[in-house]
Amino acid sequence: MEEILEIEALKQLKYKYFRCLDSKLWDELGEVLTDDATAAYDSGKYSYDGKPAILEFLSGSLGDREVISMHMGHHPEITLTGADTAEGVWYFEDYVIFTKADLRLRGAGFYRDRYRKVDGRWKIEHTGYARTYEEMQTADSGAKWSLTHYGDHLDSD
Amino acid sequence: MEEILEIEALKQLKYKYFRCLDSKLWDELGEVLTDDATAAYDSGKYSYDGKPAILEFLSGSLGDREVISMHMGHHPEITLTGADTAEGVWYFEDYVIFTKADLRLRGAGFYRDRYRKVDGRWKIEHTGYARTYEEMQTADSGAKWSLTHYGDHLDSD
């Protein structure tokens, strides 16, 4: 029965990750990652080893205040795999506005994470996602959105 | 106190349904339905009786790889109605791109499901939704979206 408390704690961990990401709270975001965390964003296109490298990538991509980002994590399918380890599949949506360039990106995909308890607190040990689709709207494209890629999830499962 | 574990299991059941739906994993999707499951999608406009009929409809509508679908189920209000039965209300959003026709659909609505435990595992016994709105964008409509219907939920509650 302790299991359900662990699952709730893991959900709140992921929610904190996204809240800090979209609020540009990089120090607080660091609290949710293990020191040796790894990331494989966008089917491994953006891969990083260690908390500092992940934070450098995220703050470098989204740190400027002209960038408005929204990342929503839905549909947690969390499994405890040991006393101090867990896995989670999430279905996410994102929407990012680069205000200076009048560029918008939106899309969705599946996260596959691993979690580890460090000193009694859950942290993200590995995070990564494969997109189901991504669309882009540029200043030049008027109001039309172009589809840039999709389908990795159909092969990965 | 077991109740909360059942509710978590029912959430994960629904999340698996949507993940399989949007990943076109029809066999795995079949695992979440009872054999005698019924469906009444879009206020009953698309109604099916039995797991095979439901799977045939879903795979027929969304099975082609040119169709990109995103279905998100939010706001679970789940109630246990017996030792092996439960009900759930969900607020969903969907977005579907028919890439060949350059056609996009988006909308939202409320699911009202019934669940039943079969051999110790929760399954969907009935699923159905009423939309709150739906919008469509076609190749000919440029970037404008047309509202095609809404309002059933205002009467059904």
Added chain:
Amino acid sequence: MEEILEIEALKQLKYKYFRCLDSKLWDELGEVLTDDATAAYDSGKYSYDGKPAILEFLSGSLGDREVISMHMGHHPEITLTGADTAEGVWYFEDYVIFTKADLRLRGAGFYRDRYRKVDGRWKIEHTGYARTYEEMQTADSGAKWSLTHYGDHLDSD
């Protein structure tokens, strides 16, 4: 271990709030608020004191059937602060269509709520949000969306 049941009850409370809001069920929406509830929507731009004032504002803004609204509350970070009190942070998305004016609003932000148990049932004692962004599309703007404000959340945390 009772804690997790309280958290689930608080989630369902908020889901009922949004379901009633978007279904224009004002009496049922009143059930989720304490009599002395306060609201500070949009960084306090729309502030109300007492259940009647909140309901008057919400039904006045969204009560007309020509208005289609969708409010989704995600990422609950709920903390019990006492036997009968709790707090919650939520990440929301909204989308509103004013059909007569052909006007659409969409955006996101963070709710920061307080909850209180009254006669054994959780109610919303205070609710309020700060937006991360808001976009508007008017009949005159064609299919372009204009960004109207954002960034409060970067300072408030």
